[in-house]
Amino acid sequence: MNIKKSPVTIQDVANRAKVSIKTVSRVINSEPNVAEKTIKKVEKAIDFLDYQPNAFAQSLARSQPKIIALIYNTPSPNYITHVMEGVLSYCYKFGYEVIIHPCRFDDASLIDDTKLFIKKSRVSGIITTPPLSDFPELINQLDKLDMPKILVSSGLVVDASEKVNTNDYEASFEITNHLIRRGHKRIGFIKGNPSHLCVNQRFAGFFDAMKEANLVCEGELIETGLNSFASGEICAKRLLNLKNRPSAVFAANDEMAAAVVKVANQLSIDIPQSLSVVGFDDTPMTQMISPALTTVHQPLFKMGEAAANKLICNLENTSYEGEDDIKSRLVVRDSTAHFLKSI
Amino acid sequence: MNIKKSPVTIQDVANRAKVSIKTVSRVINSEPNVAEKTIKKVEKAIDFLDYQPNAFAQSLARSQPKIIALIYNTPSPNYITHVMEGVLSYCYKFGYEVIIHPCRFDDASLIDDTKLFIKKSRVSGIITTPPLSDFPELINQLDKLDMPKILVSSGLVVDASEKVNTNDYEASFEITNHLIRRGHKRIGFIKGNPSHLCVNQRFAGFFDAMKEANLVCEGELIETGLNSFASGEICAKRLLNLKNRPSAVFAANDEMAAAVVKVANQLSIDIPQSLSVVGFDDTPMTQMISPALTTVHQPLFKMGEAAANKLICNLENTSYEGEDDIKSRLVVRDSTAHFLKSI
DNA sequence: ATAATAAAAGACAGCGTTGTCAAATATTAT
DNA sequence: ATAATATTTGACAACGCTGTCTTTTATTAT
Numbered sequence: 230m231n232i233k234k235s236p237v238t239i240q241d242v243a244n245r246a247k248v249s250i251k252t253v254s255r256v257i258n259s260e261p262n263v264a265e266k267t268i269k270k271v272e273k274a275i276d277f278l279d280y281q282p283n284a285f286a287q288s289l290a291r292s293q294p295k296i297i298a299l300i301y302n303t304p305s306p307n308y309i310t311h312v313m314e315g316v317l318s319y320c321y322k323f324g325y326e327v328i329i330h331p332c333r334f335d336d337a338s339l340i341d342d343t344k345l346f347i348k349k350s351r352v353s354g355i356i357t358t359p360p361l362s363d364f365p366e367l368i369n370q371l372d373k374l375d376m377p378k379i380l381v382s383s384g385l386v387v388d389a390s391e392k393v394n395t396n397d398y399e400a401s402f403e404i405t406n407h408l409i410r411r412g413h414k415r416i417g418f419i420k421g422n423p424s425h426l427c428v429n430q431r432f433a434g435f436f437d438a439m440k441e442a443n444l445v446c447e448g449e450l451i452e453t454g455l456n457s458f459a460s461g462e463i464c465a466k467r468l469l470n471l472k473n474r475p476s477a478v479f480a481a482n483d484e485m486a487a488a489v490v491k492v493a494n495q496l497s498i499d500i501p502q503s504l505s506v507v508g509f510d511d512t513p514m515t516q517m518i519s520p521a522l523t524t525v526h527q528p529l530f531k532m533g534e535a536a537a538n539k540l541i542c543n544l545e546n547t548s549y550e551g552e553d554d555i556k557s558r559l560v561v562r563d564s565t566a567h568f569l570k571s572i
Numbered sequence: 573m574n575i576k577k578s579p580v581t582i583q584d585v586a587n588r589a590k591v592s593i594k595t596v597s598r599v600i601n602s603e604p605n606v607a608e609k610t611i612k613k614v615e616k617a618i619d620f621l622d623y624q625p626n627a628f629a630q631s632l633a634r635s636q637p638k639i640i641a642l643i644y645n646t647p648s649p650n651y652i653t654h655v656m657e658g659v660l661s662y663c664y665k666f667g668y669e670v671i672i673h674p675c676r677f678d679d680a681s682l683i684d685d686t687k688l689f690i691k692k693s694r695v696s697g698i699i700t701t702p703p704l705s706d707f708p709e710l711i712n713q714l715d716k717l718d719m720p721k722i723l724v725s726s727g728l729v730v731d732a733s734e735k736v737n738t739n740d741y742e743a744s745f746e747i748t749n750h751l752i753r754r755g756h757k758r759i760g761f762i763k764g765n766p767s768h769l770c771v772n773q774r775f776a777g778f779f780d781a782m783k784e785a786n787l788v789c790e791g792e793l794i795e796t797g798l799n800s801f802a803s804g805e806i807c808a809k810r811l812l813n814l815k816n817r818p819s820a821v822f823a824a825n826d827e828m829a830a831a832v833v834k835v836a837n838q839l840s841i842d843i844p845q846s847l848s849v850v851g852f853d854d855t856p857m858t859q860m861i862s863p864a865l866t867t868v869h870q871p872l873f874k875m876g877e878a879a880a881n882k883l884i885c886n887l888e889n890t891s892y893e894g895e896d897d898i899k900s901r902l903v904v905r906d907s908t909a910h911f912l913k914s915i
Numbered sequence: 916a917t918a919a920t921a922a923a924a925g926a927c928a929g930c931g932t933t934g935t936c937a938a939a940t941a942t943t944a945t
Numbered sequence: 946a947t948a949a950t951a952t953t954t955g956a957c958a959a960c961g962c963t964g965t966c967t968t969t970t971a972t973t974a975t
Contacts, residue, residue, distance in 0.1 A: 285631040286961035311651035517830040629931035
């Protein structure tokens with residue numbers, strides 16, 4: 230494969246195939262009205278010359294460049310890496326380029342910066358992930374650009390064609406039932422950052438599962454964290470120091486669940502004999518702590534692919550054929566056990 | 573700020589400033605030989621119209637597009653995310669675009685795919701991270717492209733202008749001394765994947781520190797893992813089941829160190845009283861396990877910035893002014909303690 | 916066989932920049 | 946003041962592609 234210096238242009242291909250450059254262009258873009266025979270001829274020339282269309286020239290000539298932006302802000306490298314790889318993989322397959330744009334929430338100029346970025350990079354579509362996809366001020370601004378966008382796991386109310394969701398509610402319902410079936414009645418819950426809407430769907434699933442089982446959620450068993458390990462530690466300390474402490478704790482994400490495990494260790498509360506703990510996300514860390522956490526696995530790569538798929542459909546005005554709700558799945562590990570009366 | 577529809581072109585700016593488009597182009601690219609007065613005029617027009625040069629047109633017109641590729645393959649989202657953000661941040665500041673290209677080692681067509689990608693995306697420079705930057709077959713192929721490249725933390729022998737290094741050797745020396753100073757004499761070591769050269773610098777640092785302290789490294793205390801948690805578990809089991817087990821273990825990365833902690837827990841070996849454990853990398857997970865790991869912190873973001881900085885200098889033929897060896901630093905947490913004779 | 920129509924192919928002008936070279940203007944030396 | 950030179954500006958052709966419109970060729974109907 231000859232890479233070094235590859236200024237093979239559409240003209241070279243046209244010359245070799247003995248057609249006009251426009252015909253080559255037609256073949257490249259699979260436009261209609263090209264004779265089968267001609268297509269073969271052109272493809273042969275393309276193969277022979279190892280021709281690659283120049284994306285800059287294409288973008289310049291087209292009104293809509295095939296470029297999309299992935300805008301994120303997440304404290305969790307694990308999350309964004311996998312979603313990003315899904316997006317990249319899908320886009321690469323369909324000839325789109327992706328520009329990655331990390332931002333910081335704490336930055337006051339977040340919105341202006343993001344708008345500037347979009348303008349500068351001339352993307353034609355946008356994907357955002359939580360918690361950014363939950364940030365109404367930003368999403369409103371994006372709306373004004375009337376540029377196709379996809380919100381991943383957003384709690385905001387937008388059209389189905391503009392979001393990719395996971396079934397956080399159902400998964401939470403299920404993992405709560407996992408605890409209930411094991412005899413737990415006093416179950417503590419550590420909510421996530423209130424502004425992260427999607428994480429809060431997890432509380433809803435928990436709440437409804439409890440209700441269905443005729444169990445009450447006492448106020449003292451509900452704590453609110455910020456999704457971080459440190460915030461989880463504070464909540465865990467309160468929960469586990471209660472005179473009548475819960476026999477199980479469901480934390481809205483793995484980091485906070487890991488904090489529960491750590492605090493329990495410090496208080497010499499044995500997991501899972503005396504306390505069951507479950508998290509959410511299935512970060513790799515869940516397998517590295519002792520005991521390994523029971524949690525919910527999210528197919529992040531798939532979510533990234535679906536987001537790209539949907540966005541490209543919007544961009545090209547074709548209909549989306551992919552899955553609509555991406556299913557998470559319960560992963561049972563060593564942090565949950567049957568509740569023993571004796572304790 | 574008006575974003576929607578911003579087809580402000582260089583011509584619009586030229587009209588408003590009453591100069592030719594070429595003069596505007598000169599100002600944009602800070603070319604010499606433009607009167608101070610003219611610069612002011614043009615800048616005013618640019619500000620007023622909120623003009624952004626069209627990067628596609630620029631790339632098309634220039635011989636060298638301002639685009640670089642970040643090619644990686646890493647099992648560690650934490651690592652790549654931070655390096656990537658450093659690269660992005662620096663590049664954005666200097667008007668470069670970044671294309672991210674994740675690959676899989678297990679893919680037989682890795683090299684061909686990568687070459688195809690480079691050709692397709694028409695980047696003018698490349699950054700790679702370990703373990704890809706340690707993969708001679710790939711780097712050789714990249715060499716043939718005679719395209720500027722930077723290898724991050726590579727163990728391969730290349731010119732200093734082509735790599736960004738951390739002082740893994742010194743840091744390992746230091747963390748080993750940390751153990752030695754605490755009275756440890758029998759220290760086990762879990763090496764990383766032999767093909768990850770940079771991780772193996774860590775063994776060298778360990779080995780030399782031991783030698784300097786006149787301590788012997790018995791063969792049975794040296795294990796070789798694959799950088800993964802699972803591989804670490806296997807090594808840890810062997811090490812901790814030795815009849816005369818080490819009083820401390822240094823694992824070449826945090827994942828494997830976490831495995832040592834987990835195995836120790838299972839065997840009811842108390843950390844740090846009966847066993848000290850140290851890792852390397854300072855992944856967030858190190859703070860979530862109990863006890864929190866003593867480890868070495870790598871300034872990943874900075875490394876990404878430095879890589880981008882060096883690459884852009886190579887690309888633009890200016891001289892690199894940044895740091896040359898990026899300093900890691902020892903982070904002492906709860907997994908290390910003084911060795912007590914009694915045990 | 917001929918006209919009417921559909922399908923296929925081509926010519927050519929953009930898209931928004933930068934590079935090259937020529938023209939205009941300012942500066943310096945005589 | 947004039948010539949010689951340096952500085953500043955501008956005209957115009959690329960860059961490699963796609964969109965529009967026209968021309969050619971193939972197909973069908975009469």
